[in-house]
Amino acid sequence: MSNGILEGFWLDLVFFLILFPFIAAIVLLLIKADNVRSAVVGVSALLIAAVSVWLLVAYATSGTVFFPVSPEPLGELMFLIGMGIAVFILYMGFRYKNYIAIALTLIQSAMLVYFEFGISHGAAPENNFFVDQFSIIMALIIGIIGSLICVYAVSYMKDFHHHHPELKDRRRTFFFIMFVFLAAMFGLVFANNLGWLFFFWEVTTLSSFLLIGYTGTDEAIKNSFLALNMNLLGGLAFAGALIWLALTGGGMELDKLIATGGIIALVPAVLISFAGITKAAQFPFSSWLVGAMIAPTPVSALLHSSTMVKAGVYVMVRFAPVLQGTTPGYMIALVGGFTFLLASAIAISQSNAKKVLAYSTIANLGLIVACAGIGTYEAIWAAILLIIFHAVSKSLLFLCVGTVEHQVGSRDIEDMNGLITRMPKVAVMMLIGMAGMFLAPFGMLISKWAAIRAFIDAPFGVIFVIILAFGSALTVFFWAKWMGRLISVPPPVENAERRVSRTEWLVLSFLAGLVVLATVLFPLISSYLVEPWLFAIYGQVTRLAQENVAIMLIMLFLLMVLPVSMLHYRKNQRQLKPYMGGMTTTSRMHFTGAIGIDREVTLGNYYLENYFGEHKLSKIGVPLCIILLAIMFAGVAVAGLVH
Amino acid sequence: MYNTPSDHVCRGRRCGVGALMSIIYALLFLLLAPVAGGLIAGIDRRITARMQGRVGPPILQPFYDVGKLFEKEKVVVTNSQNFYVLCYLVFIALSGAMFFGGGDLLLVIFAFTLAHVFLVLGAYASNSPYSHVGAERELIQLMACEPIIILAAVGMYMVTKSFYVADIAATKIPLIVFIPGLFAGFVYILTMKLRKSPFDLSTSHHAHQELVKGVTTEFSGSTLGSIEIAHWYEAIFLLGFVYLFFSWSPVIAVIAIIIIYVFEILIDNTFARVKWPLALKSSWLVTAVLGILNLAVLYIIGGFLK
Numbered sequence: 001m002s003n004g005i006l007e008g009f010w011l012d013l014v015f016f017l018i019l020f021p022f023i024a025a026i027v028l029l030l031i032k033a034d035n036v037r038s039a040v041v042g043v044s045a046l047l048i049a050a051v052s053v054w055l056l057v058a059y060a061t062s063g064t065v066f067f068p069v070s071p072e073p074l075g076e077l078m079f080l081i082g083m084g085i086a087v088f089i090l091y092m093g094f095r096y097k098n099y100i101a102i103a104l105t106l107i108q109s110a111m112l113v114y115f116e117f118g119i120s121h122g123a124a125p126e127n128n129f130f131v132d133q134f135s136i137i138m139a140l141i142i143g144i145i146g147s148l149i150c151v152y153a154v155s156y157m158k159d160f161h162h163h164h165p166e167l168k169d170r171r172r173t174f175f176f177i178m179f180v181f182l183a184a185m186f187g188l189v190f191a192n193n194l195g196w197l198f199f200f201w202e203v204t205t206l207s208s209f210l211l212i213g214y215t216g217t218d219e220a221i222k223n224s225f226l227a228l229n230m231n232l233l234g235g236l237a238f239a240g241a242l243i244w245l246a247l248t249g250g251g252m253e254l255d256k257l258i259a260t261g262g263i264i265a266l267v268p269a270v271l272i273s274f275a276g277i278t279k280a281a282q283f284p285f286s287s288w289l290v291g292a293m294i295a296p297t298p299v300s301a302l303l304h305s306s307t308m309v310k311a312g313v314y315v316m317v318r319f320a321p322v323l324q325g326t327t328p329g330y331m332i333a334l335v336g337g338f339t340f341l342l343a344s345a346i347a348i349s350q351s352n353a354k355k356v357l358a359y360s361t362i363a364n365l366g367l368i369v370a371c372a373g374i375g376t377y378e379a380i381w382a383a384i385l386l387i388i389f390h391a392v393s394k395s396l397l398f399l400c401v402g403t404v405e406h407q408v409g410s411r412d413i414e415d416m417n418g419l420i421t422r423m424p425k426v427a428v429m430m431l432i433g434m435a436g437m438f439l440a441p442f443g444m445l446i447s448k449w450a451a452i453r454a455f456i457d458a459p460f461g462v463i464f465v466i467i468l469a470f471g472s473a474l475t476v477f478f479w480a481k482w483m484g485r486l487i488s489v490p491p492p493v494e495n496a497e498r499r500v501s502r503t504e505w506l507v508l509s510f511l512a513g514l515v516v517l518a519t520v521l522f523p524l525i526s527s528y529l530v531e532p533w534l535f536a537i538y539g540q541v542t543r544l545a546q547e548n549v550a551i552m553l554i555m556l557f558l559l560m561v562l563p564v565s566m567l568h569y570r571k572n573q574r575q576l577k578p579y580m581g582g583m584t585t586t587s588r589m590h591f592t593g594a595i596g597i598d599r600e601v602t603l604g605n606y607y608l609e610n611y612f613g614e615h616k617l618s619k620i621g622v623p624l625c626i627i628l629l630a631i632m633f634a635g636v637a638v639a640g641l642v643h
Numbered sequence: 644m645y646n647t648p649s650d651h652v653c654r655g656r657r658c659g660v661g662a663l664m665s666i667i668y669a670l671l672f673l674l675l676a677p678v679a680g681g682l683i684a685g686i687d688r689r690i691t692a693r694m695q696g697r698v699g700p701p702i703l704q705p706f707y708d709v710g711k712l713f714e715k716e717k718v719v720v721t722n723s724q725n726f727y728v729l730c731y732l733v734f735i736a737l738s739g740a741m742f743f744g745g746g747d748l749l750l751v752i753f754a755f756t757l758a759h760v761f762l763v764l765g766a767y768a769s770n771s772p773y774s775h776v777g778a779e780r781e782l783i784q785l786m787a788c789e790p791i792i793i794l795a796a797v798g799m800y801m802v803t804k805s806f807y808v809a810d811i812a813a814t815k816i817p818l819i820v821f822i823p824g825l826f827a828g829f830v831y832i833l834t835m836k837l838r839k840s841p842f843d844l845s846t847s848h849h850a851h852q853e854l855v856k857g858v859t860t861e862f863s864g865s866t867l868g869s870i871e872i873a874h875w876y877e878a879i880f881l882l883g884f885v886y887l888f889f890s891w892s893p894v895i896a897v898i899a900i901i902i903i904y905v906f907e908i909l910i911d912n913t914f915a916r917v918k919w920p921l922a923l924k925s926s927w928l929v930t931a932v933l934g935i936l937n938l939a940v941l942y943i944i945g946g947f948l949k
Contacts, residue, residue, distance in 0.1 A: 439760060440753035440757045441753075456800060462941075468793075473787075474786065476756060476785055476786060476789060480763055480785075488775070489720075490770050545747070555737070555757075562726070563726065573718065573725075574716065578720050579861065589770075
């Protein structure tokens with residue numbers, strides 16, 4: 001379990017994972033032919049996924065390994081690209097007359113120029129990249145789930161432009177950005193130099209901006225600027241952290257900073273966590289992620305599962321040891337807690353499937369943020385499990401909704417009534433994805449359970465236990481009623497599943513398998529990756545007791561075996577029509593209503609708008625979390641002054 | 644390298660002979676709970692009848708009823724509905740077995756929720772208006788009950804320092820003294836879980852339901868019988884949960900269970916059914932006020948004891 005230093009970064013898997021998606025992106029920018037593009041995406045995705053797994057095999061047991069990389073020319077190159085990005089955003093800002101974006105970019109560029117030429121000189125760190133177990137977990141999520149989403153996107157985007165002939169086909173740019181996004185995410189999880197981490201951070205902001213605005217409609221442009229501005233605001237805080245570190249001599253190396261702790265580390269931890277809160281779409285910044293669903297579905301899947309929002313919680317989990325037990329840490333945790341509670345409640349009132357998924361993402365990220373803010377080893381264990389399981393289930397759900405949308409022509413949950421007869425395989429996969437989100441014995445529930453235990457043992461944790469108890473009840477409601485829509489068996493209809501492409505089937509089946517597999521393998525993930533990592537940082541670890549793992553495996557086994565009973569139930573049963581209060585109905589559920597009008601029975605879910613409406617609850621969540629963030633900044637400012 | 648507490652510490656009766664005892668207790672639950680649950684249902688019906696000035700059926704009537712249900716013709720609206728009911732029965736029995744086997748209380752609660760989700764799915768599957776509304780209401784009830792059940796388990800943990808039912812049952816601390824608020828909250832939602840008025844919204848034991856039979860409208864024959872058996876399992880599990888609050892003294896615990904159950908029957912016969920918003924709001928309010936106050940007090944006491 002010793003930490004090592006490894007020369008030869010340029011030949012290492014880590015460097016390959018950062019560079020290769022970028023090369024693939026450039027190749028994809030140049031390719032025009034459809035089938036060549038699918039081949040390139042397929043091969044690149046396979047390679048990225050394979051190398052991520054190879055990284056696991058190579059580094060799983062080697063603790064933290066640092067890569068000394070000379071800051072020249074890489075650091076200078078990053079600075080230049082960063083300035084190029086700023087110029088590009090300024091151009092976009094002027095083109096679409098978005099002056100907030102222009103102002104934020106100008107301030108940030110000024111800060112970075114000051115940082116680069118005014119104060120950072122001579123303080124260039126050596127160990128600029130590193131890999132540890134947490135990086136490996138993130139790399140697996142990005143490398144496997146991110147690549148699968150890209151593969152799915154090939155087939156989806158073809159359909160997408162077929163369905164929307166009015167939109168300009170910019171698929172070359174689309175796949176370019178998707179792969180740049182992956183490259184930036186790999187860079188982000190391997191960077192030990194905070195300045196470099198910030199570079200990758202800004203690339204993800206830019207990528208999401210461009211992907212959300214892909215279709216170029218007015219709404220898409222509006223939402224993409226909303227996302228850009230909120231994330232640029234977070235970027236400002238991040239840049240502020242860099243300047244603080246340069247001024248106080250705290251050093252740019254993530255590992256040393258966290259080991260140092262104290263106020264030197266707390267100020268940047270809070271500023272970067274603020275950036276994380278914007279990126280992870282917590283209240284008051286949740287609206288950008290909800291608006292982002294305007295983008296084609298693979299983009300949503302990517303933003304929600306393996307990139308963007310996960311970058312936000314990744315840095316917060318990194319800084320968790322510094323936040324532990326501090327007032328700003330508790331404020332961050334409260335922002336996460338209230339976001340979890342309110343976003344879960346809002347999800348109840350939504351009938352748009354992508355919006356439900358978006359609010360569920362915001363809610364679950366809230367839970368991760370709460371764990372990070374509390375920062376005990378138990379809370380971080382729960383946070384990492386949440387990151388893993390959420391990525392798997394949520395990507396599957398988004399892609400399923402995308403497939404349904406193209407075949408059924410709607411993303412409304414009410415239109416998914418009886419999907420089990422129209423698109424049986426997709427419906428079953430969706431059910432697996434949803435079970436993965438809230439039911440025992442699947443991953444997300446294990447994680448919530450871990451979170452409850454972590455909260456009880458933490459000081460003031462009782463508050464979070466109460467939030468979690470109410471929040472998880474809300475979660476059960478909105479997932480279960482959606483499940484109910486899918487499985488209700490309406491009068492016979494035609495199967496609409498045959499038109500789904502083989503690529504989509506492949507990706508969906510793989511992800512559905514992964515939901516189950518992650519649950520089976522989680523004790524191994526915990527003991528080989530998460531626990532050694534926690535032990536290295538905290539000197540303590542936690543895990544589930546073995547008999548509980550055994551019971552959960554029994555439950556999983558039962559869930560896989562019980563459907564066999566369907567074969568038995570098909571025989572010897574007489575089928576009748578549903579009871580209609582004595583009213584006679586036709587086989588298609590039509591009945592003769594008042595004054596002899598022929599009516600069809602339609603059933604709809606409860607959305608309880610009066611209680612859980614989006615605007616109503618946002619009006620509570622936004623000011624509440626702004627106050628909490630203000631207390632957080634005040635707390636850190638007081639601590640800084642005392643220092 | 645390192646050890647976690649769970650690797651080498653054995654608490655409760657979870658090791659060696661203890662593990663064997665757990666399995667025996669779990670098996671005893673699986674065998675005896677339907678008998679006990681059926682008997683309680685029979686006594687319930689007798690007491691209810693007396694409260695209404697009737698003689699009432701024989702104590703064994705619930706068994707005759709279920710036996711008759713299994714003789715009936717198999718009739719369904721859709722084939723899949725029986726599958727969901729089977730899952731409901733299996734997971735209710737499993738969560739009860741885990742509980743009486745002394746397992747982790749939170750895991751028991753999660754398995755219990757899973758079971759109920761299956762019942763709701765079974766009601767949705769039939770695409771029938773009455774069972775559809777029943778399913779929606781059942782979900783609302785699930786949402787109303789869940790917080791206090793979790794918080795009750797958390798309160799027990801804060802006092803006994805264990806989530807294992809075996810440890811909580813073996814404690815010498817009078818839990819009820821420390822968590823009366825959580826107990827009151829639990830009794831409040833117990834009415835819902837036992838499907839008693841004023842909270843018998845999704846389905847009812849009484850014949851007068853505006854939703855016909857709510858979630859169970861489209862189930863008949865052996866499937867309806869299975870739901871009834873699952874409900875017996877559930878009743879015993881819930882009364883077991885009540886036992887934990889008084890576990891320091893088994894005699895008092897049994898007396899408490901009897902009083903609570905008779906109290907529930909009395910409420911059932913004296914209150915009219917309420918609408919779902921009131922059921923949801925009132926149970927969340929009770930949970931929020933009693934549960935949070937109780938946990939806050941516990942937390943402060945815990946701080947002083949440290």
